[in-house]
Amino acid sequence: MINDGIKNIYAKPVTFPIYQTSSYIVPEGEKYRYTREYNPTVENLGKEIMRIEGSEDYNVFSSGMGAITTTLLALSGPGDRILTHLDTFARSYHFIKEFMGRWGVRADVSLPGTENILSSIKKDTKIVFIESVTNPILRVNDIKAISERCNEVGSLLIVDSTVPTPYNIKSVKLGADIVIHSSSKFIAGHNNVISGLAAGRKDLMEKIDTMRRTLGTTLDPNSAFLTEAGMKTLDIRMEKINSNAMKIARELEGNKYIKRVIYPGLAEHRDHDTVVKYMKGYSGIVCFEIGMEAMKFIGKLKQVIPANTMGGVDSIVSIPKTMSHRSLTPDELKILEVDDHFIRLSVGIEEPEKILDDINNALSSQ
Incomplete structure (x- = not known):
């Protein structure tokens, strides 16, 4: 996409360029004055x-x-x-x-x-x-x-x-x-x-x-x-992530070391009627509760990355109680049923078997 507001006298690039400037020469126009306002x-x-x-x-x-x-x-x-x-x-x-x-x-x-x-x-x-x-x-x-x-x-x-x-x-x-x-x-x-x-x-x-x-x-x-x-690659990444997450959620449901699995694509999900009515795919976050301590579990993973984020091409695991939601009170966490055994998995674009094998090996080594 080429921005019509700026005319490049040399070429029209295939990839929209980085306008690495803090300000603009005036009086060329009212819109572009300072990059904090418009770039x-x-x-x-x-x-x-x-x-x-x-x-x-x-x-x-x-x-x-x-x-x-x-x-x-x-x-x-x-x-x-x-x-x-x-x-x-x-x-x-x-x-x-x-x-x-x-x-x-x-x-x-x-x-x-x-x-x-x-x-x-x-x-x-x-x-x-x-x-x-x-x-x-x-x-x-x-x-x-x-x-x-x-x-x-x-x-x-x-x-x-x-x-x-x-x-x-x-x-x-x-x-x-x-x-x-x-x-x-x-x-x-x-x-x-x-x-x-x-x-x-x-x-x-x-x-x-x-x-x-x-x-x-x-x-x-x-x-x-x-x-x-x-x-630019959102559609193809989310298609793969949706597919991976659905397969992983179903497989985790049958894992003897996992107490419960939360994923919108599963028929048992509390809001499944809303899910199928409005969602094209079920996204890339799968949450589950395990029998062992979450910190011990993530220490045994070899492929899945432990980090306080989500949404990348690599699968990432986090512990909401001690990471993203560490500021909630014990009572608030109890209402959400988030504890030391609650895991949030952000599924990436790897082959799902690799992710499942890593999770299974970490759980079975307890």
Whole structure:
């Protein structure tokens, strides 16, 4: 894709270039003045997420959390009520519940599940912030039903769809006003960049864009280039990851060392009716509970990488209790049924047999 806003007098490159500049010569135009505000490479990435999500406008950020915090700060103020659910990413949860509260924003927290979110939406709820597929317990929320309820009371619906990606579910088409992605994960897909994306209604995106430029949560051109390069293979990577994860989840169900397996593609999943109604594929996160201590288990793995992330081409295992969700209280973790035996596996593009063999060997060596 070539950006019409910048004319290259030498050539039209096949790959959109990195505009490695902090500022621009004036007075050539009103738009390109300073890269914190606009940069052609960053803009090119934004147009891609807008195209993929089928939205009116976009914003690009320095991280997924940058996208979340900037969006919420732009669209809320003292006295407003924001609803989220307990099984969100811990950083999002704490930002809404604690940080926003310091500025007079009232935070409501529902228990996991669409039915609990719907019953928690009040007449004065300003924003409902949900994850389409939740991290780490993989509940699948009914975006359409929640959107309809939001429309009834005049709430804005913001959906973090990092786990399934727009390949597996189209949040805007299901009624989300804004969809957010930590594009560091599956969208970029190679664990080599930190970035965040948002897409949605134009009037809301304009407010968020003003806040982004003020806060400085702007993505740099190099990271935009890497994210867009990864996005080019999103479809084929997610097809392979979806297939791998489905096969691995089914095999793990029969493993005598595993107590339970959580994966949206399994018929036993609590939200399976919603899953089959709205999702193209079931994404790349498989969670399971084992009999041995999680730290002991990951120490025995030879192929699967232990790390505090997800969404790359390599399979990665993490322990939510001590990594991504370490800031939750014991009572909150108990509600989520996340403990020292709970494992989150981010499935990569390797042959699934290699991943399964590594997991089986680690479990059987206890």
